Amino acid sequence: MSKQRNQVGRVHSHQAMAAGARDIRRGGFSAVLGLLCLTLGLFGCGSTDFTGERGAAIFTASSCGGLLSDVGGCDLKKGVVAGGVVDITAKSVKSGLLLNLRADIPAVMTVQPSDRGGQSIVGQGTGMAYLSAVDTSETEIDRLSVKVVEVAQLAFNTASMGFGTFALRPVGDIDGTFDLKDGVTAFTLLFLQVDGGGQPLLGRDSFTAELSAGLSYQAGRENPHSLQFELQKPALAGSYFLTVRSKIGPGKFKLQINVK
DSSP states (O other): OOHHHHHHHHOBOOHHHHHTHHHHHTTOHHHHHHHHHHHHOSTTTTEEEEEOTTSSEEEEEEOOOOHHHHTTOOOGGGOEETTOEEEEEEEETTTOOEEEEEESOTTTEEEEEOTTSSEEEEEOSSEEEEEEEEOTTOOEEEEEEEEEEOOOEEEEBGGGGGSEEEEEEEETTEEEEEEEOTTOSEEEEEEEEEOTTSOBOBOBSOEEEEEOTTOEEOTTOSSOSSSEEEEEOOSSSEEEEEEEEESSSSOEEEEEEEEO
């Protein structure tokens, strides 16, 4: 991939998010989230339903590590990242009863209990696997194909720019800079995990994050499960660094945060 294409692929703009950037900067993060839910439709905000291949079961994906608490839903057609987790439930169309889940290729995808209750799928390696909904006798009722993809890049999301000014400046191991605006005491930085074509992928808990000394999370936000980092303005002026890496795949972004 050329340097120019790589740079273009790193920066993604979402008009709905950007429209609320000023409100986010003023502390209206939850209000903007609610407004976006209303804009996109109350039903399915944060989750997405899929009908199985046989039309016998409805699979619902949620808690998928998407932007702003999955405000855009969890479209499994985008693919799940290797190392990422997505909650899944399945219900029988006929009876409405919950069905159990299993995956046919453990090297690509596994099913495990979710830490939020219910079940989740975990991307283990690249490829395509079937997620099956089974009844109490382990008979397959329906199935859904799921693609697992490595993260090619981590991309800064311009919805974060209500808090400061971002510039893509690859120098050494620095991928970009963010100049925090005057008057901001708490700020949120958003990233996307994308495939080789720049398309967003699903999966929470798919990354590690490192903050340089002096940079800290807001109280109660210390362990992000999605690429949403809610940070406190450092006490001293200077340059600070947020480094995000995919657990599996080459995706990485090191952001220099400049504080006056």
